[in-house]
Amino acid sequence: MDTNKKTIDIIVPCYNEEDVLNLFYTESSKVTEAISDYNCRYIFVDDGSRDKTLSILRELAEKHSNVNYISFSRNFGKEAAMYAGLDNSTGDYVVIMDADLQHPPSMIPDMIEGIKEGYDCCAARRTTRKGEAPIRSFFSSMFYKVNQKMTNIDLVQGAVDFRIMTRDMVNSVLALSERQRFSKGIFAWVGFKTKWLPYENVERPLGTTKWSFWGLFKYAISGITSFSITPLRTVTGMGFFISIFAFIYIIFTLIKTLIFGIDVPGYVTTLSAILFLGGIIELSIGILGEYVANIYMEVKNRPIYILKDTNLPLGGKKHE
Ligand code: UDP
Numbered sequence: 001m002d003t004n005k006k007t008i009d010i011i012v013p014c015y016n017e018e019d020v021l022n023l024f025y026t027e028s029s030k031v032t033e034a035i036s037d038y039n040c041r042y043i044f045v046d047d048g049s050r051d052k053t054l055s056i057l058r059e060l061a062e063k064h065s066n067v068n069y070i071s072f073s074r075n076f077g078k079e080a081a082m083y084a085g086l087d088n089s090t091g092d093y094v095v096i097m098d099a100d101l102q103h104p105p106s107m108i109p110d111m112i113e114g115i116k117e118g119y120d121c122c123a124a125r126r127t128t129r130k131g132e133a134p135i136r137s138f139f140s141s142m143f144y145k146v147n148q149k150m151t152n153i154d155l156v157q158g159a160v161d162f163r164i165m166t167r168d169m170v171n172s173v174l175a176l177s178e179r180q181r182f183s184k185g186i187f188a189w190v191g192f193k194t195k196w197l198p199y200e201n202v203e204r205p206l207g208t209t210k211w212s213f214w215g216l217f218k219y220a221i222s223g224i225t226s227f228s229i230t231p232l233r234t235v236t237g238m239g240f241f242i243s244i245f246a247f248i249y250i251i252f253t254l255i256k257t258l259i260f261g262i263d264v265p266g267y268v269t270t271l272s273a274i275l276f277l278g279g280i281i282e283l284s285i286g287i288l289g290e291y292v293a294n295i296y297m298e299v300k301n302r303p304i305y306i307l308k309d310t311n312l313p314l315g316g317k318k319h320e
């Protein structure tokens with residue numbers, strides 16, 4: 001390792017990636033070996049894989065001096081894996097990329113160019129969603145629209161977690177030490193100048209996606225609740241309008257009863273009102289609950305990840 005050169009840490013979250021890891025390393029090291037003006041170092045994060053991911057990482061680390069790994073005590077999720085990678089990185093620049101080669105390593109030199117041009121961050125943006133279920137693309141674009149309306153952070157459509165960042169930006173990202181992490185929002189929230197590089201979706205060569213539909217849905221909800229209180233305001237607004245409407249309706253019915261006497265029928269109206277309000281109340285409690293749950297998780301202040309094994313010096317960063 002040339003100590004005069006600046007270092008780039010490449011963080012790769014891995015969960016059950018035994019099929020693709022060796023291929024990933026071969027492909028990406030072709031690119032990183034050609035980068036002559038920086039030292040490139042890998043930090044693989046084994047996110048509690050149940051397959052041979054960790055032993056493959058150990059083998060890679062034995063064979064190649066630029067390979068480091070950290071391994072969790074269980075599966076903490078990709079967000080935690082990315083955080084751990086950043087937390088344990090010391091490089092002047094940090095790249096985050098997936099292990100499944102869906103983030104083309106060939107883009108790394110272009111990203112470095114972006115940094116040389118003076119950007120703090122250079123990130124990839126998918127322009128097509130080829131090979132993805134149409135229903136997933138539909139919900140995904142819905143999510144961007146809703147998120148855009150509700151939060152004042154600017155999420156870029158198609159942005160993926162493949163990027164290079166300067167140390168300053170990484171430190172800012174780490175300073176947001178929330179437990180319920182939504183990195184796409186965090187990257188946007190910290191600001192800094194980002195250059196976007198478009199690319200076409202690449203299908204996974206091996207292995208399968210780790211996301212279930214339900215998993216993505218929960219992720220989308222946390223994306224909104226961790227950056228916006230608009231849903232809470234909406235509940236307040238809804239309550240306000242319903243109260244005004246109810247008040248006018250009561251006055252109206254009172255006057256009508258005084259003039260025309262008691263009108264007995266009204267079963268359907270009563271039932272509709274009860275059901276409608278019941279629905280709204282349930283929904284409001286649910287929305288409130290999402291925020292209470294977030295507070296609950298944050299207040300417990302549990303570590304974002306638990307390290308079990310690593311080949312990094314000092315056993316990775318010490319945790320308080
Ligand atoms: N991943 C992880 N922990 C998880 C799920 C996924 O570290 O709990 C990693 C996975 O190994 C991969 C990346 O996150 O490197 C993206 O996962 P995947 O390819 O399943 O997601 P997709 O590309 O379908 O969005």
Ligand code: MG
Pocket residue numbers: 098100102204209
């Ligand atoms: Mg993938």
